[in-house]
Amino acid sequence: MKVYISVDMEGITGIVDASQGSAPGIDYGLGRRLMTAEAAAAAQGALDAGAGEVIVCDGHGSNGFRNILIEDLPEDAKLISGDSRSMGQMEGLDGEYDAIVLVGYHARHGKEGVLNHTINGGAIYEIRINGKAVGEFAINAYLAGHFDVPVVLVTGDNSLAEEVREVTPWIRTLELKRAVGRHAAWSLHPSRARALIRAAVTEELEKRAAAAPLKLELPAEVEIDFKYSSMADKASTLHGIRRAEGTGVRFDAPDARVAYTRILAAVDYGASAANSPMKSAPPKPPGV
Numbered sequence: 425m426k427v428y429i430s431v432d433m434e435g436i437t438g439i440v441d442a443s444q445g446s447a448p449g450i451d452y453g454l455g456r457r458l459m460t461a462e463a464a465a466a467a468q469g470a471l472d473a474g475a476g477e478v479i480v481c482d483g484h485g486s487n488g489f490r491n492i493l494i495e496d497l498p499e500d501a502k503l504i505s506g507d508s509r510s511m512g513q514m515e516g517l518d519g520e521y522d523a524i525v526l527v528g529y530h531a532r533h534g535k536e537g538v539l540n541h542t543i544n545g546g547a548i549y550e551i552r553i554n555g556k557a558v559g560e561f562a563i564n565a566y567l568a569g570h571f572d573v574p575v576v577l578v579t580g581d582n583s584l585a586e587e588v589r590e591v592t593p594w595i596r597t598l599e600l601k602r603a604v605g606r607h608a609a610w611s612l613h614p615s616r617a618r619a620l621i622r623a624a625v626t627e628e629l630e631k632r633a634a635a636a637p638l639k640l641e642l643p644a645e646v647e648i649d650f651k652y653s654s655m656a657d658k659a660s661t662l663h664g665i666r667r668a669e670g671t672g673v674r675f676d677a678p679d680a681r682v683a684y685t686r687i688l689a690a691v692d693y694g695a696s697a698a699n700s701p702m703k704s705a706p707p708k709p710p711g712v
């Protein structure tokens with residue numbers, strides 16, 4: 425059994441602020457230790473279930489996708505980290521995997537969860553696929569479905585769990601913290617969270633035969649609403665991406681893999697557009 429574990433940071437228990445998710449500072453040191461420990465718990469859960477290969481992917485864009493402390497992972501796990509990747513939080517995924525676990529994920533922009541955002545907090549207002557607003561969870565789950573690999577567990581806050589239930593009510597979620605606001609939460613103790621993650625990963629992998637991949641209706645229509653029209657102006661210069669009204673662009677995708685890589689390219693390129701905010705600078709992106 426080959427298991428893929430993608431780990432973001434905003435949904436880790438105890439994380440409530442962007443300063444815990446990006447360098448420099450003591451808060452970031454704590455944040456990456458908490459993230460690493462939840463990644464390690466998930467990896468250990470997969471090993472407990474008999475996985476022969478466990479790949480952990482550092483899926484938090486701040487610090488160049490170099491947040492997880494590799495020496496604190498179980499020795500039998502491998503780590504994908506670093507930038508220069510075309511598949512973001514799912515780098516290296518293919519049809520050879522048996523199951524996917526998403527750890528430390530967060531709600532999309534437009535929901536009320538802790539540090540909610542969609543891919544780039546400074547650039548994206550909303551992404552819709554076939555008319556429905558999607559967050560990083562659904563975008564990644566559709567990519568997994570392209571390879572026929574099921575997501576078996578998602579961990580984060582209560583708002584993310586609600587988002588997962590709206591898209592895929594059959595996927596198990598763990599609510600490790602409850603949002604008070606975008607920058608505040610009630611969090612479980614990390615030790616308790618890690619024990620829950622480890623046990624849930626083992627349980628879900630043991631019944632993975634019944635898990636269903638999320639399939640995208642094709643061809644898919646993708647709409648991206650940026651926060652600034654200049655970002656849409658710039659993204660629409662990419663091949664195959666059309667300018668829509670307001671701050672939007674859109675494109676049609678023949679499959680979920682093309683949708684995924686084009687979304688990442690459009691967000692990244694659009695976000696690099698020059699802006700002249702009339703009042704104050706836009707907030708610093710908290711990363712992916």
Ligand SMILES: [Zn+2]
Nearest residue numbers: 432433484712
């Ligand atoms: Zn992140």
